[in-house]
Amino acid sequence: MNTYKRFAERIKGKADAVVAFSPINRRWLTNFKSTAGYVVVTPERCCLGVDFRYIEAAKKAGAEAGIEVFMYEKPLESLAKLLSDIGAETIGYEEEYMTVAQFKNFKNALGKYRYVGVSSFFTQERAVKEPFEIERMVKAQEITDKAFLYALSIIRTGMTERQLRNEIDTYFIKAGADGNAFESIVLSGENTSRPHGVPGDREFRTGDLILMDTGSMFDGYCSDMTRTVALGYIKDEAVEAYNAVLAAQEIALNSIKAGEKAAMMDKAARDVLASYGWTKEFGHSLGHGVGLEIHESPYQSTASKDILRPGNVVTVEPGVYFEGKFGIRIEDMVLVTEGGLRNFTGSKKQLIVV
Numbered sequence: 122m123n124t125y126k127r128f129a130e131r132i133k134g135k136a137d138a139v140v141a142f143s144p145i146n147r148r149w150l151t152n153f154k155s156t157a158g159y160v161v162v163t164p165e166r167c168c169l170g171v172d173f174r175y176i177e178a179a180k181k182a183g184a185e186a187g188i189e190v191f192m193y194e195k196p197l198e199s200l201a202k203l204l205s206d207i208g209a210e211t212i213g214y215e216e217e218y219m220t221v222a223q224f225k226n227f228k229n230a231l232g233k234y235r236y237v238g239v240s241s242f243f244t245q246e247r248a249v250k251e252p253f254e255i256e257r258m259v260k261a262q263e264i265t266d267k268a269f270l271y272a273l274s275i276i277r278t279g280m281t282e283r284q285l286r287n288e289i290d291t292y293f294i295k296a297g298a299d300g301n302a303f304e305s306i307v308l309s310g311e312n313t314s315r316p317h318g319v320p321g322d323r324e325f326r327t328g329d330l331i332l333m334d335t336g337s338m339f340d341g342y343c344s345d346m347t348r349t350v351a352l353g354y355i356k357d358e359a360v361e362a363y364n365a366v367l368a369a370q371e372i373a374l375n376s377i378k379a380g381e382k383a384a385m386m387d388k389a390a391r392d393v394l395a396s397y398g399w400t401k402e403f404g405h406s407l408g409h410g411v412g413l414e415i416h417e418s419p420y421q422s423t424a425s426k427d428i429l430r431p432g433n434v435v436t437v438e439p440g441v442y443f444e445g446k447f448g449i450r451i452e453d454m455v456l457v458t459e460g461g462l463r464n465f466t467g468s469k470k471q472l473i474v475v
């Protein structure tokens with residue numbers, strides 16, 4: 122648990138105390154999950170405030186992590202007292218999370234301080250994963266890989282997108298996941314041309330492509346994988362598209378280098394697909410960071426300013442989509458390392474015909 126210590130280092134000279142209200146940032150700092158509460162981080166201390174519902178569990182978690190835990194009855198009054206005891210002058214807050222109303226109440230309760238937005242500190246620090254976070258993401262992806270094998274074993278003509286989606290989601294829970302990292306996408310036939318289509322009652326038919334974009338969550342951490350498989354047989358035009366997307370993905374994976382711009386990965390994949398004449402057919406970005414949230418920093422897109430750093434976990438997910446016909450996407454989730462990458466995804470990528 123080095124997250125709050127790293128964050129305490131990060132705020133030195135910028136804020137005397139940072140107050141985190143967002144569930145994700147609170148969890149990242151303390152490894153404790155609750156629907157309500159706040160965390161105060163100073164360069165020297167980390168304090169978690171919760172209400173009666175959470176105090177027993179929070180005390181235990183706090184003792185393990187070296188975090189001070191207290192119970193409040195009036196959250197903002199307790200916070201005001203704590204900040205005044207700390208002797209803070211500059212308070213960091215989550216400007217990308219708080220609503221205008223929340224910020225107003227917050228300032229009214231606390232009084233005269235200098236307020237600085239520190240959302241970008243959270244975004245940047247959370248993008249570099251600690252070993253305990255990597256372990257959880259490996260586990261989340263293992264469950265996702267197993268669910269994919271299970272899906273392959275039960276796909277048959279006449280099954281609907283929603284039925285397969287439900288099977289995958291149930292599998293996640295049975296395999297020990299918290300649940301889904303996001304709403305599973307299962308699409309078939311012409312529906313696969315919608316990159317984020319919603320599973321419906323369409324029945325699988327021989328000759329369909331079936332696209333599965335799924336991920337389990339384990340101990341709060343997400344996984345993300347997409348595979349596109351064929352049922353019975355596959356048309357030549359789809360084979361060509363599949364191999365092009367696979368080549369684009371491999372080249373993007375090989376382009377991963379700590380210290381490089383994330384936009385370079387996107388370009389590497391985009392150039393491959395453009396050589397087939399497919400530019401507008403790859404209409405989304407190459408990928409995104411993953412962690413406690415399914416979409417977080419760094420972003421692999423044309424416009425991204427992010428630089429890849431060791432410890433980043435990112436997706437690499439090129440695709441091509443032909444409206445009314447079919448779409449193909451292949452997505453892996455990988456860890457950026459000093460020397461290259463570690464691919465968490467174990468599922469086969471070569472074309473599968475079930």
Ligand SMILES: [Mn+2]
Nearest residue numbers: 345436438452
């Ligand atoms: Mn993704």
